[in-house]
Amino acid sequence: MPRTRPIIEKKTEINFWSIAVGLIAWLGFILLASFLSFFASIDSHVSDHAVMTLRDVSKGISQLMETKIEGQWTTLAPVAKFAESEEDLLQSEPLRLIMGSMKTTSQFSTVFVANEEGIAVNNEGLELDISDRYYFKKAMQGYQNISSLLKSRVTEEEVFIFAHPIRDASGVRGALCAAIRVEDLQNLIDHSIFDGLGYVYIIAGNGDIVVRSVPDEHPIKDVNIITFLTREDTESSITAQQLTHDMITRQQGYFTFVGNGDLQNAYYEPLDVNDWYVLCGVPMKHIRAQSTELFWIALKLCLGILVALAPGVLAFWFRERNRKIDLIKRNKELKWNEERFRIVTSLSNSIIFEADFERNTIVYPNGFKSRMGYEPVTEGFPYSVVEAGHVHPDDAQAFIDLHTKIPPFTEKLVGEFRFLGKGNEYIWHRIEEVLLLDDNGKAIKSVGRALDIDDEKKAIQLLEARTQIDSGSGLYNKLAMEVYIRKFLEECRHGRHAMIVLDIDDFKKINDTKGHVYGDQVIADLAAILKNQFRA
Structure with missing residues (x-):
């Protein structure tokens, strides 16, 4: 017995340390494997985050560009409508004055009108022939369109042409056109994406880069992205053939390429203008920089667990401590993002809102x-908003119809209404809403904004009023009177009407003996007498 006891103790000692070393090695292996798996997951998360962020930014820029371009069409539409009533498009002085006003009040550098033969005259009276231009031919087919990049025959600048058809009872009789410089179209692009490190291209269907944003360095040096992708020294995850196919079929997608010595992430999204595309990109190093802090937190956590492997309680405490720190930080970041959203929306000229069509509610996250x-009013939408008098009576039914008679699978709502503002005055707003649909295409919610366009509306109304008033007498001119008389007769077809025609005897004698200035004053005085004697 005395000889066997030490042997038993020795075996017990060896078994204990073997098990301890084995457990430590096993736990170390598990931690190392978990560590590597965690970092692999982080890398995957960064890539997924890059795709989602670029997709959302591209879609947002696409929608913003479409809205801004729609604003240019909105500027042209009332002038084209006025031109329809002009006998001679090229000789109309009121139309030329309106085109001159448009040049000073819009982003258009030149405005011109063309007859059906393609002979055009601009706001300065300069005549030119545009019959060979594709945008003119397209407008004469009844389509409003934007041209490809052209060189202006007047200023030699590179411009895009907005062409709007002018119609009459027999069809299209001309086109109202307006040129916008490349740099002015560039200004419509949001340059602030990814803290100014991102870049945006507008690309035509053939791959030509139509417009590019203006960061310090662009990774795509060619003027055509298809040509860029076919170069032998271009490293890209997408082929030129695949991108061409996607653009023909109006698909969207994500790819990477090497530019400026760095891996670039890019996302392409179709733009609802011509066959154009929006391509939005950002260097991978910028996206990875956003997750660098998360890498360091994970590294500290793993090192802390390795150091505290023996005292399990300390390891657990360290993990919980880091989890709480991370949670507090995320909460702070969330609050900061909410505050940043509040600040941005408060500086914006728009009111952001979210409507729920199933619960008939509407909420406003920023300072309504x-x-x-x-x-x-947040309950009973949209009827309660009208009943509260917040919508102009003339716009009430259209406002209700817009939100209650939504066709299935409608993706977007747009309308212009007058809403009650400060001082009990109604202010024009343009409503733009993106709809959330259920599986049957029924609209259940919307997120939108109400943009103040009161100044724009009043400017257009003033412009329309100026075209109807005779500058000498302050009375309606012949064209306006003819329109109003025809409208009155049409609305009161079965009533009795009277019209007084006044003639000034020997008015030519007044002009011949007293001069035209005196004659103009006589007309103005007679107009004042008529205004005092008749209700208007």
Whole structure:
């Protein structure tokens, strides 16, 4: 017995340390494998985050560009409507004055009107022939369109042409056209994406780069992205053939390529203008920089667990401590993002809202009361908004119809209405809403904005009024009177009507003996007498 006891103790000692070393090695292996798996997951998350971020930014820029371009068409539409009533498009002085005003009040550098033969005259009276231009031919087919990049025959600048058809009872009789410089179209692009390190291209269907944003360095040096991808020294995850196919079929997608010595992430999204595309990109190093702090937190966590492997309680405490720190930081970041959203929306000229068509509610995340001067109605939408008098009576039914008679699978709502503002005055707003649909295509929610366009509306109304008033007498001119008389007769077809025609005897004698200035004053005085004697 005395000889066997030490042997038993020795075996017990060896078994204990073997098990301890084995457990430590096993736990170390598990931690190392978990560590590598965690970092692999982080890399995957960064890549997924890059795709989702670029997709959302591209879609947002695409929608913003479409909205801004739609604003240019909105500027042209009333002038084209006025031109329809002009007998001679090229000789109309009122039309030329309106085109001159458009040049100073819009982003258009030149405005011109063309007859059906393609002979055009611009706002300065300069005549030119555009019959060979594709945008003119397209407009004469009844389509409003934007040209490809052209060199202006007047200024030699590189421009894009917005062409709007002018119609009459027999069809298209001309086109109203307006040129916008490349740099002015560039200004429509949001240059602030990814803290100014991102870049945006507008690309035509053939791959030509139509417009590019203006960061310090662009990774695509060629003027055509298809040519860029076919170069032997271009490293890309997509082929030129695949991108061409996607653009023909109006698909969207993500790819990477090497440019400026760095891996670039890019996302392409179809633009609802011509066959154009929006391509949005950002260097991978910028996206990875956003997750660098997360890498360091994970590294500290793993090192702490390895150091505290023996005292399990300390390891658990360290993990919980880091989890709480990370949670507090995420909460702070979330609050900061919310505050940043609040600041951005408060500086914006828009009111952001979210409507729920199933619950008939609407909420406003930014300062509705500070902008409009009263508390919003949130229940019973849209009827309660009308009943509260927040919508102009003339616009009430259209406002209700817009939100209650939504066709299935409608993706977007747009309308212009007058809403009650400060001082009990109605202010024109343009409503733009993106709809959330259920499986049957029924609209269940919407997120949108109400943009103040009161100044724009009043400017257009003033412009329309100026075309109807005779500058000498202050009365309606012949064209306006003819329109109003025809409208009155059409609306009161079965009533009795009277029309007084006044003739000034020997008015030519007044002009011949007293001069035209004196004659103009006589007309103005007679107009004042008529205004005092008749209700208007």
